Amino acid sequence: MGRYTGPSCRLCRREGMKLFLKGTKCSSPKCPIEKRAFPPGQHGQIRVKLSDYGIQLREKQKVKRMYGMLERPFRRYFGIAQKAKGVTGQMLIELLESRLDNVLYRMGVAGSRREGRAIVRHRGITVNGKLVDIPSFTVSVGDVIEPAPKREHLRRRMKENLERTKDRPVPAWLQVDAQALKGVIARAPHKDDLGLAIQEQLIVELYSK
Numbered sequence: 770m771g772r773y774t775g776p777s778c779r780l781c782r783r784e785g786m787k788l789f790l791k792g793t794k795c796s797s798p799k800c801p802i803e804k805r806a807f808p809p810g811q812h813g814q815i816r817v818k819l820s821d822y823g824i825q826l827r828e829k830q831k832v833k834r835m836y837g838m839l840e841r842p843f844r845r846y847f848g849i850a851q852k853a854k855g856v857t858g859q860m861l862i863e864l865l866e867s868r869l870d871n872v873l874y875r876m877g878v879a880g881s882r883r884e885g886r887a888i889v890r891h892r893g894i895t896v897n898g899k900l901v902d903i904p905s906f907t908v909s910v911g912d913v914i915e916p917a918p919k920r921e922h923l924r925r926r927m928k929e930n931l932e933r934t935k936d937r938p939v940p941a942w943l944q945v946d947a948q949a950l951k952g953v954i955a956r957a958p959h960k961d962d963l964g965l966a967i968q969e970q971l972i973v974e975l976y977s978k
Contacts, residue, residue, distance in 0.1 A: 822975070824971060825971045825972070825974055825975035826975060828967075828968050828969075828971040828972055828975075829843075829971070829972045829975050829976075831967075832865070832967055832969070832972060835882075835965075836865050836868070836871060836882060837870075837882050837883055837886065842905070844976070846861060846864050846865060847861055847972070847976050849864060850863075850864055857973050858969030858970050858972065858973045859959070859960060859969065861969055861972065861973075862958070862959075862960050862963070862967065862969055863957055863958055863959070864907065866942075866958035866962070866963075867907045867908050867909075867957075867958060868904065868905050868906070868907065868908075869885070869889055869894065869896070869901060869903070869904055869905070869906040869907075869908060869914070870882050870885035870886040870889055870904035870905070871885065872885075872908055872914060872943070872952065872954075873885035873888060873889070873894065873914070873927075875939065875940055875943055876914070876931075876939065876943060876945050876952040877930060877931045877934035877935070877937055877939065877945065878916075878927035878928075878930050878931050878950055878952075879927070879930055880930050880933065880934065884930070885904065886904040888923055888926070888927065889901065889902055889903065889904045889906075890902055890904060891920075891923060892917060892920065893916060893917050893920045893923035893924075893927075894914060894915070894916065894917055895914070895915050895916070895917050895918075896908065896912050896913070896914055897912055897913055898913075898915075900917055908954050909954065910954050910955070910956055910957060911953070911954060912953070912954045913951065913952070913953050914951065914952040914953075914954075915949070915950065915951045915952075916950050924950065927950050928950060931947055931950065935947075938964070940958065940962040940963075940964075941955070941956075941962055942954065942955055942956045942957065942958045942959070942962055943955060
């Protein structure tokens with residue numbers, strides 16, 4: 770399976786905003802976008818006026834990179850959102866937020882979504898008591914997310930992450946028991962829970978052409 774293996778901070782600079790891809794580094798003065806808030810490359814500081822298509826494309830790239838996805842799976846999520854009942858853009862956000870790797874990031878037991886994927890792939894998480902090793906697994910309302918038994922090194926890692934991210938707000942759709950490292954899906958996630966400015970309608974317009 771293909772995946773992006775380049776510098777994460779380069780993606781944030783390209784989109785002109787923090788996508789929080791490097792955990793606590795993104796909230797520290799070491800974050801590269803604090804020093805170089807312009808796109809990477811030799812022409813990065815040249816101002817370019819984007820067309821309507823360019824604006825839509827940048828919004829799609831921003832959201833895709835935020836969740837650490839490539840084009841094909843991202844487009845597949847859009848297709849599912851399009852067929853679901855409700856507003857397509859809002860359904861897309863709900864699907865992306867409901868990924869297990871993102872849930873671990875939102876809980877604070879993973880410093881980033883990439884680390885969340887690593888924890889899941891290393892068989893460190895159970896959902897409703899069953900081991901899940903697929904980062905894209907979609908959680909539902911009422912699901913209980915807990916550390917897997919006999920994975921003490923991952924449990925310690927999650928506890929350390931939770932301590933480091935204790936000042937990060939937990940979205941209202943999640944209930945977290947810090948002592949037990951347990952999370953419960955209280956309701957479906959909404960766009961207002963993101964804490965980042967996302968114009969999902971631009972993505973809908975782009976894919977609808």
